[in-house]
Amino acid sequence: MTDRRDEQHLPAAYRGKETAFIKHELLRAYLKRLFLIIGMSAQKLGITELCYVDGFAGPWMDESDDLGSTSIAISLGILDECRQELAKQGRAVRIRALYVEKNGVAFARLESYLRERTPSGIEAKPLEGDFVGLRQTILDWCGSKAFVFFFLDPKGWKPVGVKLLQPLLARPQSEFLITFMYDFVTRFVSKQDLETHMIELLGEVPNVGDLHGLAREKHVLGIYRNNLKQLMPAKARWPARSAYVRVLDREKERAKYHLVYLTSHPHGITVFMEISEALEPVQKLVRASTKQASRIEKTGQGELWTAVNMTDAEEQPVDxxxxxxxxxxxxxxxxxxxxxxxxxxxxxxxxxxxxxxxxxxxxxxxxxxxxxxxxxxxxxxxxxxxxxxxxxxxxxxxxx
Ligand SMILES: C[S@@+](CC[C@H](N)C(=O)[O-])C[C@H]1O[C@@H](n2cnc3c(N)ncnc32)[C@H](O)[C@@H]1O
Missing domain, CATH: 1.10.10 (Arc Repressor Mutant, subunit A)
Incomplete structure (x- = not known):
């Protein structure tokens, strides 16, 4: 992972979508570790291909030609690094990527980007349409001999409800990173709508009783994670497992979303959590820097302390x-x-x-x-x- 602790500002391309920076740093760091680990033992595991599926690819909020702040460019860069590293180690594994996008304008940009910029040695395919409607097409594209990493990052929550994900979750040799928009589900809805939403998202209505704030959030997230795990193939030695990173709103003290990770391997959990831990200072710095930028914008005055100096004030260490x-x-x-x-x-x-x-x-x-x-x-x-x-x-x- 890039060590950006000493940088005072996040890359300009992320202004206005600061939380995406955390998401992309996690994707960047984890995807690389994962594909190198699996690629090194592919033969032993009977795996002939490493596949990356971006279910909600975009491009989104990036008008540049290089799409530098999108999961498209980031994932392709990582796949290229992995292919080169594995080839150096004498492990020739086929690497493929699938990018699904519903919006016609975004899809046209995606298509031309892949046509012009896919690194040699990587097979990348754009697929236009609704992720939910395309689930079987996606599974067919994956085939049966590949290890697949699914990155599912919709803007809302509806396409990643537990039931809708069932066919993909049932696929062996797969891992998932899913954006869980807790904040979206609970916003502006009546009690009855909330129940319908909860059933669609979680597969059940959670009994939140007197739970509030963080306790309620954790409880709901726990149900989502558990219900997803139930639908994954599990052997006694390899139960389905899940971990998550809580990504805070860029200014307010609440979760913007969670990145829920699913795997069948304990090593996946320890590596994912190590990477999450390494990202904590980056997340603090991004928030401090964002808050500072908005204060400066409001007051029109510069500040004596840099964002780096102020991250400590945000520390909330565990007990x-x-x-x-x-x-x-x-x-x-x-x-x-x-x-x-x-x-x-x-x-x-x-x-x-x-x-x-x-x-x-x-x-x-x-x-x-x-x-x-x-x-x-x-x-x-x-x-x-x-x-x-x-x-x-x-x-x-x-x-x-
Ligand atoms: C949050 S953006 C994705 C950002 C991207 N993953 C990244 O990290 O750079 C969500 C994208 O999904 C697309 N989208 C929304 N609903 C979709 C659906 N049902 N199927 C496929 N794409 C969809 C939107 O048009 C948008 O481009």
Whole structure:
């Protein structure tokens, strides 16, 4: 991922669609890691092709010829990097991409962009029409031997309701990144309409009772994620899993949308969450910089502090004592093994970031309450090496 922490402003092409920058940084970083990981073991996995499907491709809010701030240009660039890297490693995997767009004007631009700018060695196809109506065509294009990453990023929420996604979710060897517009669903609707919307989006009406604000948002998101997972193929060892990133409104203290990620592999969850964690400072900086720009616009006065100086004021760290309590409740006086699957379970269950879990564990090891039976010597960070072949064993020491 590009390290933009020191930059004071986000790229000019993202002015007015600042949150898309976070989405694109995540897409950029994750797609690359994913296709390199799968590409390196393609032969072992019986996979002959890596496919990328952009279900709501655009171009959207980018009038430039290079479409630099769109998922079209970003994904093609990443696919090209992956193809070159895999070829260098002697892994010749076919890489294809499908871009679906309903709007005629946008489609014409998409078509001409792909015709003129698709990197050599990548097969890219534009497909005009409604994503929902084209689901079977999309699946036929994917075929049965490909690993497919679906990026589903509509403007609203209707085309990504649980039931509508069912045929795609049932496809094996697939991962999904879906924009979940919670804010849109609840806006300007009567109670009865809200129920209809919830059924369309989630597949059921959530019982939100007295839940408000963040608790309600998490509950609704949890139902969406669970119902999507139910429709994915699952084997006992490879249950469907999900994680998400909360993308905040560019100015207001509320979620603009969530990027919901679905996979059948624990490694997917740990990598996705590591990338989300690395994006946290970028997200803070983008928000601080946006707020500052709008203050300057309103007052007409420059400001002494740069956006970089102000990001700390936005910090809302997790309650590390709560994370420590969680670990203590999960451990016992008998050794418990934590490999990648177990660590992914914790990430999925708690929504905490990998660094939070590691930091809290480090505190408990430092104060002698927990012991990592497989750690040789003292560690300063990453107190659990869950990625080791057999994971590592943790145990309560009994010391209060
Ligand atoms: C939010 S924009 C996509 C942005 C793009 N994914 C990106 O990151 O640069 C959504 C796009 O989906 C298109 N769209 C909306 N409904 C659609 C549908 N049912 N099927 C296909 N495309 C649709 C819109 O015309 C618009 O171009």
């Amino acid at each position: 590390i004592v709560e994370v420590e309590r969680f670990w203590l409740a999960h451990l016992s006086d008998q050794p418990i093994k934590f490999g990648e699957a177990e660590f992914a379970d914790l990430l999925e269950k708690t929504d905490w970031l990998p660094g939070d879990l590691q930091r809290a564990l480090g505190n408990l090891i430092g104060t002698g309450k927990v012991c990592n039976l497989d750690a040789e010597g003292k560690r300063k960070s990453r107190f659990l090496h869950f990625e080791k072949k057999n994971g590592e064993r943790l145990q309560l020491t009994g010391d209060e």
